[in-house]
Amino acid sequence: MSAFDELEPRGLWAAFETITRIPRPSRKEEKVREWLIQEAEKRGFSHQTDSVGNLVVRVPASPGKESSPTVVLQGHMDMVCEKNRSVEFNFEKDPIRVVRDGDWLKADGTTLGADNGIAVAMMLALLDDNGEHGPLELLFTMDEESGLIGALELDPTLISGRILVNIDSEDEGVVCIGCAGGKNTEGEVPLVTESIPANCTSYELEVLGLNGGHSGTEIHVGLGNAVSLCARVLDRLARELPLRISSLSGGDKHNAIPRECAVVLSVPQESGEKLRNLVAEMEQEIRSEIGDIEPNLRISLGEVALPAAPAAALESSVAIIRTLLLIPHGVLGMSRVAPGVVETSSNLAAAKIEGKALKLLTSQRSSVASLCNAAAERVRAAVEAAGGSVRYASEYPAWRPNPDSALLARCREAYKEMNGTEMKVEVIHAGLECGVIGAKVPGMEMISIGPEIRGPHSPDERLSIGSAIRVYEFLKSLLDRL
Template sequence: MTFVSDFEPKILWRYFDEILTIPRGSKNEDKIRRYIISIAEKHNLEYVQDPIGNVVVRKPASAGHENAAGIILQAHLDMVNEKNANVEFDFENDALQPLLDGDYLKASGTTLGADNGIGVAAMLAVMSDNSLEHGPLEFLFTIDEETGLTGAQELGSDLLQGRQLLNLDTEEENSLCVGCAGGGDTRVTVPVSRMPQPAGTTAIQFKLTGLKGGHSGCDIHLQKGNALKLLARALFACSEAMQFNIADIAGGDKHNAIPREAFATVVIETANKDNLIARMKHEMAVMAGEYKTVEPDLTFEAADGIATAAVLDDKSSQMLLNFALAMPHGVIAMSYDIPDLVETSTNFAKLTLNEDVIFVLMSSRSSIASGMDAIRQRIHAVAGLVNGKLEESDAYPGWKPNMNSRLLKVMKALYTKETGIEPEVGAIHAGLECGIIGAKYDGMDMISFGPQIEFPHSPDERVKIDTVATFYGMLLKSLKELA
């Protein structure tokens, strides 16, 4: 036990303190699942484990509330394991080390797992406290939310009895979330042809680094630079004035991260080399000015490239630039119904070039199914112009806001009455399990809320301690009010 167990409400923080010692990276939920089951057994609560590994615990209504409509509490068991490069830490065995950071709790050099560990601890607290007033409760603990929403995807459509669900996986205090985006990836491969590096040419390597990147859903409206798009734009501009051939180009990494760095190697007649470098530097300087507010650390370098055996021929070189420039990236549409909500976006997430194909990874999101179809059609259309082949993942569904929800009405009024603050009601442009669960259970009324958690999925992850008490207090009062 650590100092975390002394925070209020103690019943919740003691569970969180214990969870800190249980390894639970995505796809490694065995130990935490066994722990959940042990708490259910200790309190004589019925539970079911489904084939994929989700757990549902059931708790009967408190006396006098047997006829109330059932409520489902939901959180995911897994966490993102990330650590700073200079930290020795074994996520399979070591306990996370909590660290006080002013008003916040964080972990020493690693993710904290407050996402979604606080939600899990809150559910365990409700499960084990027999002094509470509530209707019939179900506790749904899902697996592998972070790397594929697998638990929600594989959830049986007959496992849950209730039709009201409180998801405890959003991360902003004083807000109630009523919608999320669906998403899906598209992989595009485009054939190219190469030729030997022409005589009398020199290779140059261009490097664009220092961009901020960020989450392709939550941060897309910030309009940060996409390193791949900017590098392609500069090369395209130069290609209109002079002839060169691309030998290599690469950038981006994860599907949900905006590319921070991009590289290209080109070959050009040796006599024209300095001219191209000067033009590229000019183009990049113009873009650096355009983006200076959001990308103050943009860095562009040109160096003599490594000699390459084969380069794209003239046609493939130009096609690659046309393709990279025409592929969409960023916000595609804003919501007409919810102010400031991005409805549809796409992330030009990754580009690589090998011997005979260009590979591009696109990651698209929308809170409405037709928006998702529309952006995917646009990707098809551009790929079609260059004989690209497409491989699409199944899109997971979004969660369309229901402004007439009973849960929303009750919880908004309660929040305002209890805290004196009218909660912000909104939707997020990222995935939540609610979209998938809602698609399996007709008429499921859902709300998502949680304490203030910042920088999730990074070693800077931290939770604002006093917001956990507010969050838990609201959860208990809501259960009572809805009973």
């Protein structure tokens, strides 16, 4: 039995089911793009792809709506590929194993890809729906999750419309009219290595069971960062024991808060009991701090074979720990213009030892460009203090809110008429493609909406079935008004 059996409207869920079966990591969206082109051609709709792989499908107006302005509906084709360490899964080959749990769709140990697959499904479902609408341009962008790359390299001549509805928000009943800008800061710290003395014992230290989450919309929640917590435990150990680090790996994606981190370290043989006691103390201490929000947190320690390869020398091991401790993670400032909204943040997204270097990935966000740069400079200072270097990548602009937009007014009117309540208007602390597209296409009016998605960018990601249906019906109502 499929998780999608008996779900209506059939066009919406059939499209989403197909999408979950098509591998679509960032930069590898060719299969889903080919499928979308086939669906457009089956219906006789024109389409165009730019040099980087962004796709637009042009849908004629419903009879009687030909004079309406062209509306751009926009979503991205790729998905965040995250899985639990215990799960065997190849995101480049395997279909998502979708599970239905009451009103929720989720995946078995991996991300679901509702971010942003449900937007693609809604746009495709409109092709066969009987709803009234003016001319539509369905814009499917590529490589959003690794830094809005598709939008940054979009050929603006691909679209002619000057009204854009982005379907990449994750809260029903909320319309987003602005977002933070951001950038990635990547670091590399050289390491001095040496052979592990024969009188040492090696252990694997793991931080496990954290929720993970979106490094923008959930950065203020106080979720644990596995890399930062692991560094904190290592710092405690290194202050009392000589240790050498052989391997370290935690986190993966710039826009996800790390859920797991694993380190192989070696200490003198006689230090085993003290090591275990210190780890147990740190687990209890950290549980007392964040156990309410991270109830499944585990910090485990197990003996492993002594690695044959050289490890980071004692001083380099300390440099690894100090660098990770110094790199900021979390909220760095709240907005005074929009009370309750995060203004600036930084995410220690990934750390890994590769060869004789510690490789680092961090992301900074802010609604103020200079503060985003200042946060990145804090990362640079921490890395350079350890003798390393940084590079900046995937910089994108903020989306400046326009509360007087006619599109926003129409959106709120349609929502109130359908639901009898006011739609909430917000600015979010996350990167949306609207900011980039708005900078490329002057005069573009934009809003962002979407259904309830919880735990995006983590294997806990889940989509509300009822919410997706309601947002789809609302989208059709809004298009009828434009």
